[in-house]
Amino acid sequence: MVATLKDVARAAGVSVSTVSRVVRDAAYIDASTRQRVLDAIQALQYRPNSVARRLKYGRTYTIGFIIHDISNPFYGHVVIGAERHISSIESPEFDLFVLNTGRDSKKEKHAAEVMLDRRVEGIILASTAAPECLEAFREVAVQHGIPLVSIDNYLGGFEYAIVSADNHLGAYQLMRHLLQHGHSRIGILSGPDAESHARERVEGCRKALQEAGSSPEEIRVATGNWSVEDGYRISREWLEGERPPTAIFSGNNLMCMGALYALQERGLHVPRDIAVVSFDGVEFGTFLRPVLTTLWYDWERIGEEAARLVLEAVSGGNSCDQPVRQVRVPVQLVIGESCGCRLASRRGRGVGNKVLHQHEEGKGGVPLGEDN
Structure with missing residues (x-):
């Protein structure tokens, strides 16, 4: 009993x-x-009886988290970070309620209604940034007064907070390193134009290209849905066309996986035949041969910062009471071999739970320092 x-x-x-x-x-x-x-x-x-207690005090002690693609490993780590921070708060105890929309704008718009029905006290949002979705979340924030924290994307002219990597700087550093190897025909795999972090990464690439004096005609930018399939499809089209790129810059890890599969399918060697670099590819890049040159940042910290901001707002803080308060998580260039660099050692040194490889100084690129 x-x-x-x-x-x-x-x-x-x-x-x-x-x-x-x-x-x-x-x-x-x-x-x-x-x-x-x-x-x-x-x-x-x-x-x-948490249900009875919450009804009595008129609160749900629930934070909603809407994700547009939970199959992407990035978002799994973001959820882990958010949950870890929320569970560290002993009083009052909050729950995290997660919905996946599968990059379907209708499902995302419906998710906003579900969050209202569940009476969540704050929302963390990884949005597709479709116009109808942005309008739905504007209503959630403005008319219903629910604090909202966005992952990566600007949502429009209303009060919310945003947590993201330093996308512009990271893409700039990664492209600048790629250009040090003398590439001029470069393909850039990007996400949807509606998503601001995709635009920021392309803009960072363009800044590096402009500084290097690269010809715009030799640079190709193609957009997809951040998926393996789109990375494969676009890369295959490039390789089958005239004057294929000598290097590929991928905007995320999944599109990079698709690109690598397309290269392998055609029997091309990385980096001898074509160089490849990728934003946020550390999750799998250190296990590839050649080791992937990529950009590292702490995915779980993205979730922790988002949870911190939304809980501060729920508790009466001012984290979300001004238009677009932004927290940028720092990024770090990770030199591998896929860009054309040679590693001095297969031994690595840790950054968090990731592995960075020492770059052989004098062979181009940015050395990461000496192994200990």
Whole structure:
């Protein structure tokens, strides 16, 4: 039989209201009384009725998280980071409610309605940035007053916060390194134009290309849905056309995987026949041969920062009360071999739980320092 508040109160020799105050971690309770109640809770295996408690206080203690593509490893790590931060908050305890929309704008718009129905207290959003979706979330933030934190994308002229990598700087650094190897015909695999982080990465590439004096006619930019399939399809089209690129810059890890498959299918060697670099490819890049040259940033920190901002807003802070407050997570260039560099050693040194390889100084690119 399930234990109740009355059972705990009887076992501890206190009133029901005292048990309720201990469960809520209220102040001004004698230490010995609190311990008797906690001992009774443990002995009876009492579990508070969270639904009843939330109805009583008119709150759900729930943060919503809408993801447009949960199959992308990036978002899995972002959720881990968000959940870790939320679970670290002892009082009050919040739950994370996750919805995946599969890059379907209708599902994303419906997800906004679901979050309202669930009475979530804040939302973390990885949006497709489709116009009808942005309007739905504008209504959530403006008319319903629910704090909103966006992952990577600008949403429009209303109050919210955004957490992203330093996309422009990272793409600039990665493209500049690629250009040091003398490439002039470069294909850029990008995400949808509607997504601001895709545009920022292309703009970072263009800045490096302009500084290097590259001819715009030799640079190709193609957009896809950040998927393996689109990376494969676009790369195959380039390779089958006239004057195929001598290097490919991929805007994310999944499109890079598709590009590498297209190259392998045609029997091309990386980097001898064609160089490849990728934004956020560390997750799999260190296991490739040749090792992938990529850009590292802490995916889980993206989730942690988003959760911190939304909880601050829910608790009455000012994280989301001004148009577009942005937190940028720093990026780091990771030199591999896929760009044409030669590594001095297969030994690595850690950055978090990732592996960076030492670059052989004097062979081009940016050395990462000495192995310890």
